[in-house]
Amino acid sequence: MNESxxxxxxxxxxxxxxxxxxxxxxxxxxxxxxxxxxGGAQARYPGVAAHLRACGPCAEDFDGLLAAVGG
Structure with a gap:
């Protein structure tokens, strides 16, 4: 399979x-x-949840911010 x-x-x-x-x-x-x-972030913002499942860099940002706030 090629890149395209x-x-x-x-x-x-x-x-x-x-x-x-x-x-x-x-x-x-x-x-x-x-x-x-x-507070049910996935249920309240399903579009953001879907994006975080699909986008590694954004998921990393989420994980870092969540760790910073102690979640």
Whole structure:
């Protein structure tokens, strides 16, 4: 499988709820606060949750912020 085919397959597997990097980063501080407080961040912001499952760099940012707030 070449790189173009791999990119197309990743795109086709993208959850339609995925909000993308830009919107996820805009909401990340709120999402982290809810997750740290056990406030159901995934249920409240399913598009951000979908994005964090699909995007390694954004998930790393989430994990780092969550660790910083002690969640």
């Amino acid at each position: 085919t791999a990119r197309i397959e990743r795109f086709l597997r993208t959850d339609p709820r995925d909000v993308g990097c830009e919107q996820a980063m805009e909401m990340l501080h709120i999402y982290v606060d809810l997750a740290a407080a056990g």
